[in-house]
Amino acid sequence: xxxxxxxxxxxxxxxxxxxxxxxxxxxxxxxxxxxxxxxxxxxxxxxxxxxxxxxxxxxxxxxxxxxxxxxxxxxxxxxxxxxxxxxxxxxxxxxxxxxxxxxxxxxxxxxxxxxxxxxxxxxxxxxxxxxxxxxxxxxxxxxxxxxxxxxxxxxxxxxxxxxxxxxxxxxxxxxxxxxxxxxxxxxxxxxxxxxxxxxxxxxxxxxxxxxxxxxxxxxxxxxxxxxxxxxxxxxxxxxxxxxxxxxxxxxxxxxxxxxxxxxxxxxxxxxxxxxxxxxxxxxxxxxxxxxxxxxxxxxxxxxxxxxxxxxxxxxxxxxxxxxxxxxxxxxxxxxxxxxxxxxxxxxxxxxxxxxxxxxx
Amino acid sequence: xxxxxxxxxxxxxxxxxxxxxxxxxxxxxxxxxxxxxxxxxxxxxxxxxxxxxxxxxxxxxxxxxxxxxxxxxxxxxxxxxxxxxxxxxxxxxxxxxxxxxxxxxxxxxxxxxxxxxxxxxxxxxxxxxxxxxxxxxxxxxxxxxxxxxxxxxxxxxxxxxxxxxxxxxxxxxxxxxxxxxxxxxxxxxxxxxxxxxxxxxxxxxxxxxxxxxxxxxxxxxxxxxxxxxxxxxxxxxxxxxxxxxxxxxxxxxxxxxxxxxxxxxxxxxxxxxxxxxxxxxxxxxxxxxxxxxxxxxxxxxxxxxxxxxxxxxxxxxxxxxxxxxxxxxxxxxxxxxxxxxxxxxxxxxxxxxxxxxxxxxxxx
Amino acid sequence: xxxxxxxxxxxxxxxxxxxxxxxxxxxxxxxxxxxxxxxxxxxxxxxxxxxxxxxxxxxxxxxxxxxxxxxxxxxxxxxxxxxxxxxxxxxxxxxxxxxxxxxxxxxxxxxxxxxxxxxxxxxxxxxxxxxxxxxxxxxxxxxxxxxxxxxx
Numbered sequence: 001x002x003x004x005x006x007x008x009x010x011x012x013x014x015x016x017x018x019x020x021x022x023x024x025x026x027x028x029x030x031x032x033x034x035x036x037x038x039x040x041x042x043x044x045x046x047x048x049x050x051x052x053x054x055x056x057x058x059x060x061x062x063x064x065x066x067x068x069x070x071x072x073x074x075x076x077x078x079x080x081x082x083x084x085x086x087x088x089x090x091x092x093x094x095x096x097x098x099x100x101x102x103x104x105x106x107x108x109x110x111x112x113x114x115x116x117x118x119x120x121x122x123x124x125x126x127x128x129x130x131x132x133x134x135x136x137x138x139x140x141x142x143x144x145x146x147x148x149x150x151x152x153x154x155x156x157x158x159x160x161x162x163x164x165x166x167x168x169x170x171x172x173x174x175x176x177x178x179x180x181x182x183x184x185x186x187x188x189x190x191x192x193x194x195x196x197x198x199x200x201x202x203x204x205x206x207x208x209x210x211x212x213x214x215x216x217x218x219x220x221x222x223x224x225x226x227x228x229x230x231x232x233x234x235x236x237x238x239x240x241x242x243x244x245x246x247x248x249x250x251x252x253x254x255x256x257x258x259x260x261x262x263x264x265x266x267x268x269x270x271x272x273x274x275x276x277x278x279x280x281x282x283x284x285x286x287x288x289x290x291x292x293x294x295x296x297x298x299x300x301x302x303x304x305x306x307x308x309x310x311x312x313x314x315x316x317x318x319x320x321x322x323x324x325x326x327x328x329x330x331x332x333x334x335x336x337x338x339x340x341x342x343x344x345x346x347x348x349x350x351x352x353x354x355x356x357x358x359x360x
Numbered sequence: 361x362x363x364x365x366x367x368x369x370x371x372x373x374x375x376x377x378x379x380x381x382x383x384x385x386x387x388x389x390x391x392x393x394x395x396x397x398x399x400x401x402x403x404x405x406x407x408x409x410x411x412x413x414x415x416x417x418x419x420x421x422x423x424x425x426x427x428x429x430x431x432x433x434x435x436x437x438x439x440x441x442x443x444x445x446x447x448x449x450x451x452x453x454x455x456x457x458x459x460x461x462x463x464x465x466x467x468x469x470x471x472x473x474x475x476x477x478x479x480x481x482x483x484x485x486x487x488x489x490x491x492x493x494x495x496x497x498x499x500x501x502x503x504x505x506x507x508x509x510x511x512x513x514x515x516x517x518x519x520x521x522x523x524x525x526x527x528x529x530x531x532x533x534x535x536x537x538x539x540x541x542x543x544x545x546x547x548x549x550x551x552x553x554x555x556x557x558x559x560x561x562x563x564x565x566x567x568x569x570x571x572x573x574x575x576x577x578x579x580x581x582x583x584x585x586x587x588x589x590x591x592x593x594x595x596x597x598x599x600x601x602x603x604x605x606x607x608x609x610x611x612x613x614x615x616x617x618x619x620x621x622x623x624x625x626x627x628x629x630x631x632x633x634x635x636x637x638x639x640x641x642x643x644x645x646x647x648x649x650x651x652x653x654x655x656x657x658x659x660x661x662x663x664x665x666x667x668x669x670x671x672x673x674x675x676x677x678x679x680x681x682x683x684x685x686x687x688x689x690x691x692x693x694x695x696x697x698x699x700x701x702x703x704x705x706x707x708x709x710x711x712x713x714x715x716x717x718x719x720x721x722x723x724x
Numbered sequence: 725x726x727x728x729x730x731x732x733x734x735x736x737x738x739x740x741x742x743x744x745x746x747x748x749x750x751x752x753x754x755x756x757x758x759x760x761x762x763x764x765x766x767x768x769x770x771x772x773x774x775x776x777x778x779x780x781x782x783x784x785x786x787x788x789x790x791x792x793x794x795x796x797x798x799x800x801x802x803x804x805x806x807x808x809x810x811x812x813x814x815x816x817x818x819x820x821x822x823x824x825x826x827x828x829x830x831x832x833x834x835x836x837x838x839x840x841x842x843x844x845x846x847x848x849x850x851x852x853x854x855x856x857x858x859x860x861x862x863x864x865x866x867x868x869x870x871x872x873x874x875x876x
Contacts, residue, residue, distance in 0.1 A: 063484050064483070064484050064487040064488070065487075065491070066487070160369075161368075164368075233481060237706070238481070239375050239478065239479045239481065239709050240705050240709050320481070321477060321480040321481045321485075321551060321557065322553070322706070323553060323556075324557055324704055324706045324707065325390050326390075327556055327557075399855065400857060407841070407866060408866055408870075443753055444753065570779055571778075571828055572828075573779065573830030586802045591802065592800075655752075655754035656753075656754045656756075656786075658782060658796075658807075669798065671796065681786070682784075684784040686781060686798075691830060691833065693833075694830060
């Protein structure tokens with residue numbers, strides 16, 4: 001385990017010791033610290049969106065043998081900032097026929113579960129907003145509500161393209177939710193806990209990607225579908241249904257959808273890191289080397305792995321064409337789901353056999 | 361449960377309708393019950409305009425019909441006028457015509473392949489196709505100063521001779537072509553999702569394709585061996601050794617893949633033409649004011665979208681009495697409805713992509 | 725090289741059952757067969773079935789002024805590589821010919837285009853509406869009586 005105190009944890013501890021005498025009541029301090037954590041998470045989401053939008057365009061450029069954004073700021077880093085300013089200052093158009101409140105609420109509601117999901121991400125040892133004992137379950141429960149705002153947006157826009165997109169999003173997200181959850185169950189069976197920190201610590205010896213390769217594969221596929229990214233971007237399906245539920249949105253409301261998309265992308269990548277790639281722990285390596293890299297804080301490892309996963313998702317997006325809706329459904333139900341179930345069975349048998357072997 | 365179909369208006373402003381095509385879709389959920397193409401948004405009355413211009417003045421208008429294959433259109437109208445005048449044109453001009461027309465076919469097919477990939481959600485494939493097509497457009501640019509509206513092929517030959525080093529540049533392009541095709545194979549046609557999306561969708565039988573007057577890759581995908589370059593050779597096409605790739609089932613995949621194969625055949629033709637091209641004049645003796653004898657003529661050529669024909673009626677005056685174009689893209693587009701029925705919305709986009717209409721030509 | 729059907733067979737051979745009504749017009753590239761519109765569909769069926777002119781290359785119309793409208797059919801045989809130009813005439817006042825959709829369904833849009841731009845109606849066409857121009861457009865632009873506005 002890491003003996004060096006993490007710099008972020010030090011900051012948190014300092015802040016707490018500073019607040020303690022100031023506020024007196026420890027409960028108030030706790031609540032204030034949650035507020036700080038929330039602010040930090042918002043910072044992560046916005047900061048990430050800025051980086052990811054830029055990164056996506058750079059990756060796209062790299063895939064398509066062109067430079068990508070390179071005008072605003074060094075290597076185009078400020079491009080997203082410029083885009084954000086443009087989006088914020090844009091006129092907020094509300095089409096005539098929309099269902100006013102539902103239409104207005106959809107992007108806001110979409111953002112809430114995304115934000116809430118971040119509460120249980122173990123960025124590093126101890127660096128977790130709330131280490132719930134049902135952390136993984138909480139994430140799945142919260143993330144699954146993302147379907148509703150898409151349907152809200154699709155329905156309330158009073159546009160046929162939006163409606164088709166909204167219906168597709170429900171069908172797609174519900175269908176891929178199941179293999180997604182089932183792929184994680186194998187890991188939960190191995191760990192025997194839903195607590196995020198326990199899942200990470202259980203991987204100190206070997207990452208679960210090696211114990212559960214099939215589950216990882218299913219997870220990556222289902223997560224791509226959950227985030228509506230190519231080859232599963234039927235919800236937006238630009239060349240078919242214009243922009244799906246987002247067709248009628250503009251300006252800041254539209255950018256909230258955009259923000260949520262990237263926040264979700266980060267979220268599923270973070271879960272992949274936590275559950276399959278050893279979370280904040282450095283890669284398995286000999287003890288000598290482990291000491292040599294001990295100065296690197298856990299959240300750097302976590303971020304590196306998460307960004308690797310994000311790159312993977314971006315890679316998919318810029319090389320694959322899109323599925324058709326019936327192919328999407330049959331793939332989800334006829335391939336992924338049986339595979340996930342089989343994986344659970346095999347894992348269960350494996351655990352049983354292992355117990356017998358060690359004489360349990 | 362009682363259900364109802366609903367109408368979806370796709371276009372004229374839509375990311376996947378290749379311009380200003382409007383398709384009124386009647387949908388049962390995601391399944392298409394009926395697809396009615398509504399055309400005419402780009403109608404400029406080219407036929408009427410050309411009847412009020414001299415013969416030579418009508419050549420630039422053909423560039424603006426199917427703007428992705430200007431050379432082939434120039435070739436078609438010039439050969440029609442020449443046929444009417446019974447004009448012989450110099451050898452070198454014939455070869456230049458073949459080289460430019462075939463290069464243009466490759467460029468046009470690259471767009472078709474790339475845009476189809478884009479319609480199916482594969483952005484990157486499109487970018488590579490457009491990048492490579494730019495090489496051809498650069499060649500044309502150095503040849504006649506225009507990337508798309510060439511007006512290079514003229515009545516009696518071509519506008520002027522090739523610039524120095526142009527043929528070498530052309531050879532270099534042909535040398536790089538196999539690698540480009542390899543990229544498309546890796547990125548587009550080799551992709552399993554793309555194959556899943558196209559194979560077996562919207563098949564067209566050979567009898568139906570002929571009855572519907574389909575032409576080009578749409579007809580050949582159904583297995584009908586009809587390529588004007590072979591069936592009714594024009595210019596010097598009978599001197600070249602090339603094959604006409606044929607499909608079997610006439611589904612979207614065949615229509616798509618045929619274009620890929622046609623690029624290879626076009627490259628073969630260009631290679632032979634580059635070897636055989638003689639020195640000499642590039643323009644026949646043509647009077648300043650062209651007044652073809654009284655009569656009428658129908659002449660057709662194989663343009664990238666199909667059988668492009670021109671029907672000219674001359675009354676002996678400097679202006680054509682009747683100037684009519686048989687536009688393959690328009691006639692192929694008729695098939696959209698019957699091919700789309702029973703498929704998904706996403707397939708309509710793919711079918712449209714494989715029918716490959718250029719709205720400038722459809723609407724004329 | 726495709727050749728005209730009339731180079732291979734004589735007019736009498738091709739149009740044996742309709743000899744009295746068929747005329748050959750023009751020479752060389754302008755050669756065409758003129759048939760009366762009453763017999764048009766029967767003759768087209770005959771050509772399509774017995775001489776495998778199975779492919780309707782082109783369908784258009786020419787405004788011949790006083791003589792009326794000339795509807796031009798360019799036919800092609802994919803298997804035998806023949807071509808043939810068939811024409812039929814209709815008077816200015818009547819401006820109607822029978823549709824050839826029963827023989828070649830692909831004539832649908834071509835006939836609609838002729839109707840739209842030339843104002844020749846095709847009797848029996850299932851959907852005789854404008855194809856390119858808007859519904860409210862008045863007149864038929866390809867008629868010689870339709871003058872282009874002079875340029876400003």
